[in-house]
Amino acid sequence: MSLFSNIVNKIFGRAKASPAPDAQAGGAPASGGAPGAAPASPAPGAGPAAPQAGTAPAAAPAAAPAPAQPVDVEAVLNEAAAQNPQKLNWRTSIVDLLKLLDLDSSLTARKDLAKELNYTGDPNDSAAMNIWLHKQVMRKLAENGGKVPADLKD
Known part of the structure; x- marks a missing residue:
């Protein structure tokens, strides 16, 4: 597996492991329904689910499953940094970013x-390469579904 794929997997995997802040604030269970309730979302492409016999229709039709939300890269990395005993500056250092992800x-x-x-630059000029790498990794994370602050991509 490529190193960039490992970066994506580590960041996006952390995002999936912790519930989104919106889900926590809404008070609804992450599964989308009460324990023991029938699944709320129909199969993709199917129309609205018909009420089952003996159940009251819902007050409002169930919303279609939301498309996958972009992963908030900054939030994921800030959380990882807060839990890390080392003081790692992932925002500017590719080395610290990799260390934070245990890569x-x-x-x-x-x-x-x-x-x-x-x-395309000189790989022996590690300072220039590191700066380029950090910006390129942030750009690529954004291209792959990550929400990355503009100042980290420029």
Whole structure:
């Protein structure tokens, strides 16, 4: 598996492991219904579910399942940083970002990541490569369904 795929899996996997703030604030169970209740959403493409015999119709029709929400990359990484005993500056450092995700942050790994992401600069200029890598990783996370602050992509 590529290093960038590992980054995506670590970040997006953390987002799936913790409930979204909206779900917590709404007070509804994450499953979308009360324990023991029939599933609320019909099969994709099916019309609204017909009330079952002996059950009262719902006050409002059930909403269609929401499309997958973008993963809030900043929130996921801030939460991981808060739980990490090291003070890691993931916002500016590709090395710290990789360490935070428990991935190989060695120069060799970063050169491999640069090659994977089509870096055209000098891989021996690690400072320039690291800056480029961080911005490119943030851009690619956004392209793959991550919500990334604009200042981290520029």
